[in-house]
Amino acid sequence: MAAQANxxxxxxxxxxxxxxxxLIIRMTTxxxxxxxxxxxxxxxxVNALWFGGFMKYDPENPTWEARDRFILSKGHAVPVLYAAMAEAGYFSEDDVMTLRKLGSPFEGHPNMKRLPGIEASxxxxxxxxxxxxxxxxGARLNxxxxxxxxxxxxxxxxxGQVWEALAAAEKYKLGNLTAIIDQNGYQQTGATHDVLDLGSFEEKIAAFGWYVQTIEGNDQAAVVEALENAxxxxxxxxxxxxxxxxxxxxxxxxEETGDVNYHGKPLSPELAEKALAFLA
Structure with missing residues (x-):
């Protein structure tokens, strides 16, 4: 079992x-x-949750009742979840290379009916x-x-469903629930502030009664500290x-390609090779 001690x-x-x-680059390409x-x-x-000691899970017993649950609401980003689960021992790196291929359980969005360990489709x-x-x-009841x-x-x-959920979670005082908003600034059709500018998430969510922190989410130390606080x-x-x-x-x-959004398209084999060398 993987737990905080590890x-x-x-x-x-x-x-x-x-x-x-x-892994993300290799499987999508x-x-x-x-x-x-x-x-x-x-x-x-995702890295901090799965490997920083913040989640309890057992790859050999994915239905273990006392496990913590991880839900990737932005399901199109499932390669990051498959990569983490492979590293955690649910399946092999070779398995995830079948991403989006006919008959593969590694679909383009998480499917809990096809792959043990996925908590929500x-x-x-x-x-x-x-x-x-x-x-x-359910965890509280159990x-x-x-x-x-x-x-x-x-x-x-x-x-709107997100904001209804924010209100409901506070109503039920769900201290065992943590929501993490990946504010990367873009969605399918463009920058989020151009599609629908919602202003400060922190002020709005705090007004619902939640405990809220704002961090630089690509700073690994900041993520760990925020999860510790939560x-x-x-x-x-x-x-x-x-x-x-x-x-x-x-x-x-x-940036060399002139497209930093790169939404919904993989890197070409040539670009992937450059990216992998950059990460070496």
């Missing part, structure tokens, strides 16, 4: 982050489709936090000590506004 050090986490980024830049922005958060944006509330309430972590895209924050709050739901950059880790390579 937490990696900060330097080890940084090295693990490079491993995750390389091999697939010829996917969302590498949306996955890369969330690496530090996501892809219809805006629904992940509601699913997390249900799982957090008194199993489980915590629930939900990673949400900033583009999803324009969905773990000490048990009387209300917690939110972390994680300000990130799409494609973080290989931004200079993407």
């Amino acid at each position: 937490a990696l050090s900060l330097e080890e986490l940084k090295e693990k982050g490079k491993v995750l980024r390389r 091999e697939a010829g489709s996917g969302h590498p830049s949306s996955s890369l922005s969330a690496v530090e958060v 996501t892809g219809s944006l805006g629904q992940g936090l509601s699913l997390g509330i249900g799982q957090a309430l 008194d199993n000590g489980s915590n629930v972590f939900v990673v949400i895209g900033d583009g999803e924050m324009g969905e 773990a000490n709050v048990t009387d209300r739901p917690k939110a972390i506004i994680s300000k990130t950059k799409k494609g973080y880790g290989i931004l200079p390579i993407l």
